[in-house]
Amino acid sequence: MNYAILGATSGIGEALARLLARQGHNVGITGRRTDRLQKIQEDLSQDRDSSPDYGIGDVYIQTMDVTQTEKAWDAMLALEAAMGHIDVCVLNAGISNYQGSHTAEVEAKVIQTNAVGFASLFQRMFDRFEQQGWGHLVGISSVAGLIGYYDSAAYCASKAFVSNYMQGYRQRARRSKALLYVTDVRPGYIATPMTEGKRNMFWVVSAEDAAKHLYNAIRKKKARAYIPPRWMFAGWILRYAPAWLTDRL
Numbered sequence: 001m002n003y004a005i006l007g008a009t010s011g012i013g014e015a016l017a018r019l020l021a022r023q024g025h026n027v028g029i030t031g032r033r034t035d036r037l038q039k040i041q042e043d044l045s046q047d048r049d050s051s052p053d054y055g056i057g058d059v060y061i062q063t064m065d066v067t068q069t070e071k072a073w074d075a076m077l078a079l080e081a082a083m084g085h086i087d088v089c090v091l092n093a094g095i096s097n098y099q100g101s102h103t104a105e106v107e108a109k110v111i112q113t114n115a116v117g118f119a120s121l122f123q124r125m126f127d128r129f130e131q132q133g134w135g136h137l138v139g140i141s142s143v144a145g146l147i148g149y150y151d152s153a154a155y156c157a158s159k160a161f162v163s164n165y166m167q168g169y170r171q172r173a174r175r176s177k178a179l180l181y182v183t184d185v186r187p188g189y190i191a192t193p194m195t196e197g198k199r200n201m202f203w204v205v206s207a208e209d210a211a212k213h214l215y216n217a218i219r220k221k222k223a224r225a226y227i228p229p230r231w232m233f234a235g236w237i238l239r240y241a242p243a244w245l246t247d248r249l
């Protein structure tokens with residue numbers, strides 16, 4: 001299978017890329033940090049050279065900034081051309097304002113990356129997959145999308161956008177003649193550069209464990225997946241809790 005992972009230079013995306021390549025899949029990885037992409041590619045080709053029987057997939061790299069929507073789409077097409085075709089596209093690129101930056105500039109950046117950049121690539125990949133006749137779109141939302149939070153209002157809102165957007169596209173997928181799947185992935189707290197130094201986290205899992213859960217959700221073509229799965233119950237509570245309670249968080 002050919003997987004494209006957008007935002008694979010660190011954290012969950014990097015862990016997923018390494019896992020998939022070691023499972024024998026071809027992976028196309030993107031991000032703004034070209035040096036990180038090259039390092040991951042080199043690591044995996046060394047693994048392949050040292051254990052040729054292990055069947056490590058090919059790794060393709062493509063520098064991409066999702067906020068530059070037109071250039072990002074050109075980069076996506078270049079990646080697709082290099083890989084031949086794409087079966088699964090994981091839209092994982094994202095930033096947060098967990099660190100408490102609530103300036104208009106920071107919030108606009110979060111929205112431009114997590115919502116505008118996401119939707120631009122998601123919509124175009126959906127059309128591309130429809131033309132191709134098949135494809136699986138996987139978007140990384142968050143448990144944070146279920147509720148607003150004083151520390152990261154723009155981030156929570158951007159992830160609510162991602163989940164609702166994908167719900168609409170899942171309905172479109174069902175109406176399509178093509179074989180299309182849409183998976184909404186909602187991680188809880190994952191230990192990655194994004195959450196470094198963040199306090200009061202619980203049920204934290206490593207990026208590697210998150211990648212295993214994510215791979216499982218992709219293989220099962222789940223409509224929605226919480227990572228780790230126990231967040232589903234917390235998700236229900238958060239979603240239906242009354243405002244007098246959630247406003248006190």
Ligand SMILES: NC(=O)c1ccc[n+]([C@@H]2O[C@H](COP(=O)([O-])OP(=O)(O)OC[C@H]3O[C@@H](n4cnc5c(N)ncnc54)[C@H](OP(=O)(O)O)[C@@H]3O)[C@@H](O)[C@H]2O)c1
Binds near residue numbers: 006009032064141186
């Ligand atoms: N960690 C958590 O607890 C947690 C929880 C829920 C959801 N999530 C979501 O999971 C996803 C991955 O986050 P992570 O925790 O693995 O954080 P991370 O290590 O900071 O990874 C973020 C990835 O997104 C890429 N990215 C950011 N801005 C980009 C841009 N403008 N253009 C292209 N790529 C960009 C980064 O690549 P470059 O910097 O190289 O561009 C990097 O590869 C995010 O969508 C995040 O919101 C994380």
